[in-house]
Amino acid sequence: MDYFDLNLNLSSEDIALREAASKFAREVMRPVSVKLDKMTPDEAYAAESPFWDFMRKAYELGYHKLPYPEDFGGPGLTPLQIQIVMEELAWGSFGLTLALNTSLDAAVAMGGTEDHIKEFTIPYCKCTDGGYIGCWAITEPDHGSDTLAVGYPCFRDPSIGAQCRARRDGNDYVINGQKSAWVSNGPLANHILLMCQIDSSMGHAGGGIFIFNADLPGISKGKPVDKVGARDLCQGEVFFDNVRVSKDYLIVAPDNYEAALEAHLCITLPMVGTWANGLARAAFDEALTYARERVQGGKRLIEHSSVQNKLFDMFRKLEASRQICRAAFVYNWSFPTNPEKRLIEYAMAAKTFGTQTALEVTSDAIQILGGNGITKEYAVEKFFRDARTTLICDGSNDTISVVGGNKVARTYPRRL
Numbered sequence: 102m103d104y105f106d107l108n109l110n111l112s113s114e115d116i117a118l119r120e121a122a123s124k125f126a127r128e129v130m131r132p133v134s135v136k137l138d139k140m141t142p143d144e145a146y147a148a149e150s151p152f153w154d155f156m157r158k159a160y161e162l163g164y165h166k167l168p169y170p171e172d173f174g175g176p177g178l179t180p181l182q183i184q185i186v187m188e189e190l191a192w193g194s195f196g197l198t199l200a201l202n203t204s205l206d207a208a209v210a211m212g213g214t215e216d217h218i219k220e221f222t223i224p225y226c227k228c229t230d231g232g233y234i235g236c237w238a239i240t241e242p243d244h245g246s247d248t249l250a251v252g253y254p255c256f257r258d259p260s261i262g263a264q265c266r267a268r269r270d271g272n273d274y275v276i277n278g279q280k281s282a283w284v285s286n287g288p289l290a291n292h293i294l295l296m297c298q299i300d301s302s303m304g305h306a307g308g309g310i311f312i313f314n315a316d317l318p319g320i321s322k323g324k325p326v327d328k329v330g331a332r333d334l335c336q337g338e339v340f341f342d343n344v345r346v347s348k349d350y351l352i353v354a355p356d357n358y359e360a361a362l363e364a365h366l367c368i369t370l371p372m373v374g375t376w377a378n379g380l381a382r383a384a385f386d387e388a389l390t391y392a393r394e395r396v397q398g399g400k401r402l403i404e405h406s407s408v409q410n411k412l413f414d415m416f417r418k419l420e421a422s423r424q425i426c427r428a429a430f431v432y433n434w435s436f437p438t439n440p441e442k443r444l445i446e447y448a449m450a451a452k453t454f455g456t457q458t459a460l461e462v463t464s465d466a467i468q469i470l471g472g473n474g475i476t477k478e479y480a481v482e483k484f485f486r487d488a489r490t491t492l493i494c495d496g497s498n499d500t501i502s503v504v505g506g507n508k509v510a511r512t513y514p515r516r517l
């Protein structure tokens with residue numbers, strides 16, 4: 102459904118990008134997403150699954166490399182264009198948009214060398230058949246929130262251990278341990294951006310970031326996890342058993358780790374919020390269409406003022422959420438390497454607000470559809486389940502609020 106955009110300065114290129122993404126989301130992503138949602142995880146990612154057809158089409162059109170500059174083979178979009186296209190894709194599917202975008206952006210933002218870019222980023226950008234897939238592995242079975250709590254006291258607490266550690270051995274690092282069952286694309290990935298502990302005296306802040314191929318001896322993967330929502334996103338563990346990686350594949354060492362992770366979260370958190378906006382809009386559209394057709398009490402639902410109120414409530418939350426997610430993403434994207442200017446609290450506000458909005462809007466959409474809303478005949482029950490996962494993705498909203506609240510309490514009023 103066509104959606105108004107408050108931004109007065111959209112160029113004809115911005116609008117063309119949005120329309121192309123909207124068509125792809127409607128014609129390709131949504132139908133595949135609905136099919137995958139009904140399959141078991143084993144079926145959903147088997148060789149004959151429509152997932153692979155989707156990946157081929159998405160890669161062919163370059164939707165896997167939206168944030169990359171032209172020098173690396175990306176489209177060189179502006180931050181606003183990235184945000185606009187991502188929201189459209191997530192209208193088609195939150196899970197598939199995440200699957201396409203959980204890759205190597207960090208290798209660039211976090212100081213990957215020219216060699217890393219040549220070895221990983223450029224082949225990824227050149228890939229047109231969906232076969233080059235990345236994952237970002239940071240959380241562990243016993244350390245989920247802890248691993249993401251940058252700037253919070255527990256992040257630097259040396260008594261809090263880690264389950265995945267890298268030890269220096271000559272010119273190599275030897276990695277042992279495991280990452281959680283939630284690693285997006287984990288079971289499918291052929292390259293890994295790994296964040297794991299190197300210097301335990303610094304707690305989780307003593308981590309490092311590696312990038313390497315996922316076929317190294319000693320790496321194994323879990324099975325795709327069965328979940329309530331985002332079932333079209335393959336998630337699973339990654340195990341490391343004496344995996345030997347050259348020191349050349351360490352892109353961030355412990356001294357810079359916390360700052361690099363913060364830089365990463367400044368970008369990814371508002372992006373998760375943006376994807377949640379796309380998902381919420383999908384539910385809003387379904388509710389609006391249904392309310393225009395269904396007749397109760399002698400008139401269409403849309404003519405009942407309480408339904409209008411509910412739709413308006415959905416609309417205003419959605420608009421507010423979209424604006425903060427867009428502003429936080431565009432702002433933080435503009436200063437990825439300048440810690441003075443980065444504003445993680447806005448990224449955290451955007452993620453928590455965007456995802457909470459998605460939960461509320463998808464729930465309201467179910468209410469408008471009444472009994473039909475909870476059946477598999479209509480898409481809103483899937484949107485609601487997908488929305489539920491967004492409150493945990495990239496850090497649980499509860500924990501993000503604790504860490505964000507601590508930051509605001511310590512540093513505000515803040516002037517740049």
Ligand SMILES: Cc1cc2nc3c(=O)[nH]c(=O)nc-3n(C[C@H](O)[C@H](O)[C@H](O)COP(=O)(O)OP(=O)(O)OC[C@H]3O[C@@H](n4cnc5c(N)ncnc54)[C@H](O)[C@@H]3O)c2cc1C
Pocket residue numbers: 203236237238239240241242244245246247249255280281283284285286331490491493494495496497498499500503
């Ligand atoms: C859709 C999705 C995609 C994901 N993708 C990835 C990925 O690509 N890579 C990856 O590594 N991980 C990924 N994750 C994992 C995700 O980041 C973690 O699930 C999340 O950080 C929470 O960790 P946890 O599940 O271990 O919960 P826990 O850390 O055990 O937290 C459970 C609850 O305890 C409370 N809590 C925890 N710590 C605190 C605290 N310090 N203060 C107050 N309350 C607290 C909160 O209420 C929290 O919700 C993904 C998760 C989802 C749902």
